[in-house]
Amino acid sequence: MMITVVGTGYVGTTTTVALAMLGHTVCGVDVDPVKVRALQSGSLPIFEEGLEDALRRETAAGRLRFTCDLGQALPGCDVIMLAVGTPPDEDGSANLRALEEVSRQLGRLLQPKAHGRPPVIAIKSTVPVGTGERVRGWLLQEMILRGLHIPFEMASNPEFLREGRALHDAMHPDRVVVGADTPGAANVMKQMYLPLQAPLLLTSIRDAEMIKYASNAFLATKISFMNELARLCERVGANIQQVAQGMGFDARxxxxxxxxxxxxxxxxxxxxxxxxxxxxxxxxxxxxxxxxVEAVNASQPGWFLQKVKHVLGSLNGQHITVLGLTFKPGTDDIRESPAIPILKHLEEQGAQITAFDPQGMAAMKQRFPNVTYASTLQESLRDADAVLLLTEWKEVVEHDWGASWSELRQPIVFDGRNVLDSAQMRAWGYQYYGVARPS
Ligand SMILES: NC(=O)c1ccc[n+]([C@@H]2O[C@H](COP(=O)([O-])OP(=O)(O)OC[C@H]3O[C@@H](n4cnc5c(N)ncnc54)[C@H](O)[C@@H]3O)[C@@H](O)[C@H]2O)c1
Incomplete structure (x- = not known):
């Protein structure tokens, strides 16, 4: 099949590569010429394990290309996937400006297909229920202005990949959800994903749009539930990890x-x-x-910092090492990372901050230019009064903590992710504080 993917960010780039790996001929389109030039030359503008190699392989095999010119990417297309960003507006609602822009452009640029089925326009971005109809409306408005009606069909195809495991997830999804209002569009999408041999759920467009939000909201609920429970565990002397293990055995x-x-x-x-x-x-x-869920999450970094302040007293002038800046390991993405409110608070309190992250330092430097960014983890620990572990990077978890003990001025570690071996850390002489992990 011939597929165009509009928007080559975290999701769009992964989608182009994955679809090319399935044997399709794929063109990625983006408005950002720097990004497109990088992708054309086989380099990935983001960090995502394994994606760059696959990008190069698929480009060399002639299945994958990138352009800024949407018009050039459309002729003969069977599916046009929309993967542009939908960031929050001031009231929290999804900002659909990029999606409207692309839809209107498509309405202006689409040409009748010489042969074969009309193209399917599939929304991969996460969008509110009803967006499929709005996209259709924007396209039709532009076509009316051209005095033309070029047939196309709509689908919703939400994405569930996890950054840090993006290509793996795209190639081995738990499920593929396709919302389509016509059997023809559903069938095209089904054919496109057939080589994946993944469970496929066919729904209406509205249902597919809701499934994506419902899934993410439910996962966020699980996290906030456990974080709130951790606060209680800490008060009553229970270990949240044991509690989680006991709960997790229940298949429900x-x-x-x-x-x-x-x-x-x-x-x-x-x-x-x-x-x-x-x-x-x-x-x-x-x-x-x-x-x-939102309120618990917003206050969780503050709750963690309270513990830090309880142990250290005033943070003014204290040398704090922050390990991990990205919102999770395996990515360079710092969007909404809990490290951001934590760094902000530490700065406000007058702490001397040194940070280390395998991938997130360049982006964080733009937001926090006064933080010292160490070139190695070992270097970041030197003379620290305390270490705050914020992202569970392998490099951090597997660091030789036993050997680093003497580097710190005070061997105090606050493990915000409960990933270090608490007994071993204490045996090495650290004052170790996890999240609801009593000694
Ligand atoms: N990042 C994730 O883990 C993830 C997972 C599942 C779903 N999603 C959803 O996928 C969508 C994309 O997310 P992302 O993280 O890839 O965003 P992103 O910001 O990394 O990428 C969006 C891309 O769209 C491009 N763009 C904007 N306007 C354009 C236009 N008019 N024409 C062409 N390109 C345009 C931008 O230049 C950018 O490269 C969002 O709706 C997001 O919620 C993201």
Whole structure:
């Protein structure tokens, strides 16, 4: 099949590569010429394990190309996937400006196909229920202005990949959800994904749009539930990890997403939880559970910092080492990372901050230019009064903590992700504080 993917960010680039790996001929389109030039030359503008090699392989095999020129990418296309960003607006609702822009451009640029079925326009971006109809409307408006009606069909194809495992998830999805209002569009999407041999759920466009928000909101709920429970565990002397393990054996609960920590971040959970609430508000409803999920998450970094202050006293002049800046390991993405409010607070309190992250330092430097960024983890520990572990990078978890003990001025570690071996850390002489992990 011939496929165009509009928007080559985290999702769009992964989608282009994955579809090319399935044997399709794929063209990625983006308005950002720097990004497109990088992709054309086989280099990935983001960090995502394994994606760059696959990008080069698929480009060399002639299945993948990139352009800024949407018009040039459209002729003969069977599917046009829209993967542009949908960031939050001021009221939390999804900002659909990029999607409208692309839809109107498509309405202006689409040409009748010489042969074969009309193209399917599939929305991969995370969008509120009803967006499929709006996209169709924007395209039709532009076609009316041209005095033409060029046939096309609509589909919704939400993405569930996790940054840090993006290509793996795109190639081995738990499920593919396709919302389509015509059997023809459903069939084209089904054919496109056939080589994946993944479970496929066919729904209406509205259902598919809702499934994506519902999934992310539910995962965020699990995290906030465990974080709130951790606060209680800490008060009553229970270990949240044991509690999570005991809960996770129950097949109705399952062990995933039960880790307490410093809260969720990233480009998806925070904005999707907000967008679902905004959608509810527009429909005259209040989603009380999600209000609480958001409130717990917003206060979790502060709760963690309270513990730091309780142990260290005033942070003014203290040398604090922050390990991990990205919202999760395996990515360079710092969007909504819990490290951001934590760094902000540490700066406000007059702490001397040194940070280390394998991939996130360049982006964080733009936001926090006064932080010292160490070139190695070992270097970041030197003379620290305390270490705050914020992202569970392998490099951090597997670091030789036993050998580093003497580097620190005070061997105090606050493990915001509960990933270090608490007994071993204490045996090495550290004052170790996890999240609801009593000694
Ligand atoms: N990042 C994730 O883990 C993830 C997972 C699932 C779903 N999603 C959803 O996928 C969508 C994209 O997310 P992302 O993280 O890839 O965003 P991103 O910001 O990394 O990428 C968006 C891309 O769209 C491009 N763009 C904007 N306007 C354009 C236009 N008019 N024409 C062509 N390109 C244009 C931008 O230049 C950018 O490269 C969002 O709706 C997001 O919620 C993201």
């Amino acid at each position: 609960i399952n062990p995933h997403f039960l880790q307490a920590g410093i809260g969720y971040g990233g480009s998806c959970f925070p904005k999707d939880v907000q967008a679902l609430q905004a959608l509810a508000a527009q429909s005259g409803l209040t989603l009380q559970i999600l209000q609480a």
